[in-house]
Amino acid sequence: MSKQVLPVVDLNAVACCSPIAVRPMDAEQATVVAPMFKALGDPVRLRLMSMIASVPEICVCDLTPDFDLSGPTISHHLKVLREAGLVDAERRGTWVWYRVKPEAFRQLGALLEISTAPAAGGTA
Template identity: 65%
Template sequence: MTTLASTPGSAALTCCGLATTPVTAEDAQRLAPMFKALGDPVRLQMASMIASRPELCVCEISPAFDLSSATISHHLKTLREAGLVDSERRGTFVYYWIKPDAVAALSALLAVE
């Protein structure tokens, strides 16, 4: 698992190591939005919460933050649009899970060999 480029639609996420070969402008353009999504304390914590479980209901995420449900939804949408998480509605509740490929791509970029 965590083999890169295994999920359709998020293939070819990987790149060089940041410290080995400099990233191209195109790679930077493609990868920066993911870092940006993690660049807010609330979203970073959300992403971490989601990543630490197979999946997580919004109803379990919300109470961890002193924010309106609108804001919670907004941040989750940002994470989703960055390609870091995905979600599905099951009955009354909506569940989010991490996309390991995306996290692995960022991890690989930062990896210090």
């Protein structure tokens, strides 16, 4: 039983991407997406995420020293990012390597787009 590293958020369930500035989100979609934002809502995780996102992949051993936190705590935060579907992890020999899941990233970016923003007038 390889209970290794399995994402929890189903990206296909994230009704694809119309920015929230264009159309209100239904309750179900909000339930799916909110955990991703929540995962980024902690300063430690946000930094972890940005460290992972700014390179192709990175070892936990290169993440930990940047924080005044215990190893287990970093590991916990990484797990939250994993379960939010934002990153993937893979063990290679002694070390575990993390990389972003670009789809997830794109999802969130798309939701926040102002793009063809509403402006006055009404939805009629």
